[in-house]
Amino acid sequence: MKEGFRQSMAWLHTWSGLVVGWILFAVFVTGTLSYFRPEISQWMRPELRDVKADANAAEHAIATLQERAPSSPRWFISLPEAREPVVRVTYRDPNGGEGRRGFKSVLLDPATGKEVTARETRGGDFFYRFHFELSMKPLWGRWIVGFCAMFMFVAIISGVITHKKIFKDFFTFRPKKGQRSWLDAHNAVGVLALPYHVMITYTGLVTLMFMYMPWGVQANYGDNREAFFDEALGVPAEVKPANQPGTLTNIKPLIEQAREHWDGANVAFITVNNPSDANSRIMIRRDNEHRLSTSNQSAEFAGTTGELLSLAGEPPPASQTRAVMFGLHMATFSSITLRWLFALSGLGGILMVASGLVLWSVKRAPERVKLGYTPFGHRLVEVLNIGVISGLPIAIAAFFYANRLLPVELAGRADWEVRTFFAAWLLSFVIPLIRPARADWTTQFVAGAALFAALPALNAATTQTHLGVTLAHGNWVYAGFDLTMLGIAALLALTAWYASRTPTSRKPAKRQAVEVSGLPAEAERA
Amino acid sequence: MASLTASYRLAVASRALAAILGGYALTALAITALAIFLPMSRAEASLTATLLSFLIYTCVVIWVFATRSATRAWLGIIAPMVVLGALVWLQRLAS
Structure with missing residues (x-):
């Protein structure tokens, strides 16, 4: 931080990104799912199949x-x-x-x-609320997510400043080169959807801006906020x-x-x-x-x-600007094609945050070699990385399983679905605590892939809204959900395969360590 | 990574504090002033100021970490706060 402007920005990017990375990952994942909130709600209430x-x-x-x-x-x-x-x-x-x-x-x-009587479930609303409240008390959750979003915005802007050659970086990918590959991947997914990331972070802050920044309203209306909402938002x-x-x-x-x-x-x-x-x-x-x-x-x-x-x-210009930013964030305006493009950009964001988190660990591999042991901080980051990145897909799959497997008449059924989600997630943190890291990345991604892959089969065994029926009737809300689950399974399987053959971050190969130390310019950029 | 001295850690903590809390305070005061002085209807002025707030906050945070020393960072937060505070206070007196 004592050096030049770009170095201090690189420092800021690394640390502001790490501090909030895990929460941002969950926010990105649940936010991307929220583009399909009605579809998820529909799938989770198979009793509504014939409602028109x-x-x-x-x-x-x-x-x-x-x-x-x-x-x-x-x-x-x-x-x-x-x-x-x-x-x-x-x-x-x-x-x-x-x-x-x-x-x-x-x-x-x-x-x-x-x-209509349908099973009790929170459906897609669960992900939607989690996206900005983290299943906490609304006030707490919203402030924490806002804090992280603000960090994210700072990390994005400082990340852009860090990259002199942002255009060239985008076209640079050097695979199978350990840390450099992670850095390239982080740059590529980050830059690819950069306009989206800037847009989605800022508009996200805008959706709750009267809570985060009440001072502009306070200045002209004092505590009479109703008068403001009446005047400004009609x-x-x-x-x-x-x-x-x-x-x-x-x-x-x-x-x-x-x-x-x-x-x-x-x-x-x-x-x-x-x-x-x-x-x-x-x-x-x-x-x-x-x-x-x-x-x-x-x-x-x-x-x-x-x-x-x-x-x-x-409405007048400022009010309209806010309304457009709101609309951009929620993407309610979009056709199905555009919504998928938004979702793919969201996936870019998920990958950007995940690769950034992994990069922090990978970059510090030489330090661990030099020390001869793994410092507590490194181990903590590693366990959190595994639990959050590979564990969240498992928790989401578990949520859908609970929806199909819990008895329909169970009291407080919707809450039990949510409990299943958190129980599965918690388990994904406990397992890496007692096992070596590399095995865990792979195992947990494989588990996630298997769970998602089997979901359409479970759906077929428990409902009349399975692919055999829905494809034949062109019922694309249900069919699309099942097909998307298969797509997610494939994505996770690919990640598992990749994790199984990448040199682990805990015991880096000597070659990699040499490479890293031979590239000071590269290292400082991350 | 160079060994981290105590004074370096202190400087980083000081800057983080200046960026997060100082930055928020400066932003709050800046949008208060904007909401008051922007030549628009009071609803539009409040909205415009609030919409700009996160941009202002970000610029402040980046500057705090880019400037030469933690002391300069704090000075850079406090000085504009005094000016903005005086403007807002004078306007309150006048009205």
Whole structure:
């Protein structure tokens, strides 16, 4: 750090990257999975196989809600979409619900409005929440992920500064050369998806920026944050009930009217305020498909008369910038092809973080040779590397296994799926503690590959949504999931094969040590 | 790796502290000033300032580790904080 600018940046890149690398790896993996949140949720509820979107879904949902929860102060209706064709309604349960403030969520069949019964599972939502909360208390998890994301951004920028020859580096790959190969691989995956990494890290911070950096709002609004959200993001103020009964008008013409304003775009979400009151409000929200911005495009109607009260248009520049950044991060706008490109870039990020972590260990191999033993710090990094990088795939597979194998009627079933996930992950840390490192990389990648490879078979044995059925019926949500699992298995198998033949980082070959010491310029760059 | 002296470790710890905590404090003050002084509606000014915050933070962190000494790093954090703090304070007095 005492040397020039580039050396100090190399130092900063190494250490800021190492400190948060393990959490970033998990954040990258679960974030990439979250691109497919609806598909994962769908696969984890095989009972919903034959549920289909329906043009009258909103009407049916409202009829059901009128019967079940007329006194709820608010109804939330999430309409079916191609990727998860089921209706989700949330209302305050008169008998007391388990959710926040007595609210309860139920899945409905779009065609009938009847509740569908599916196994209790968190589905893709588990990965989505883990991505920014790490299954911790929301406040803790979000701050830790934000802290790591900030480090990541610093690591990316200092990484770019470190590379004078960034373009040339990208086209440089010297395989089978130990440390140099790791460095080249780290550079290649890092630079290949660099615009994506910069974008996804910054926009990720932006999604929670009012929590991380409340000072800009504080400066102009003090503690009156509601006023800010109202003014800046168009979150409408609540409407007081008239305390006189009222009947809701038919929703269908309102939806048609709203869609006309949006050039025929679909409706994603409906909120009904004071549904059984004379002063009811129906808020219809546009979906964000084919739309980069996630700004709130909604139409508000008087509930009893169906009169259009307000129509949220395009927001001012800063607000729109935030909404576009949000949209870029969530990738809800994208077609399936583009979403896969995002996922591949996410995979690039996963590989970048993983190779960076391994590189730290590999680079210090000569030091271990010189010392004649493995210092505690090195061993710690090694065990954490193995547990996190090769263990997380095992934990994810275990989560899917639990979904298929746990009895459907088990109480607290969704929680047991999550417990299985963490139990499997914990095991992947314990095993490398008691065994030599090289064997462990290979064993755990092989285990991960085997688990993913067998998942479609398990699916076939336990459900009617297996490849034999889904491929024949062109049901691509289920079929795509199974095929992707096979793809992940192949990827892990390839990694296992590679790990089994790479010289271990613990006992480096002499040749490698010589090579490293002969390349001071290379070494300092990492 | 050269042997790490105690003073080197102390300097690194000092810089890390300057970057993480000092950087956050400076960023917080900078976006407060931006939110107040940007010539836009107050909602847009608050949003613009907040959107820029992570960029400002990153630049501060990089500078802290790039500058010659830990002492300079701290000075570079504190001096602009004093200026920004004075500006914000004067504006509060005036309004």
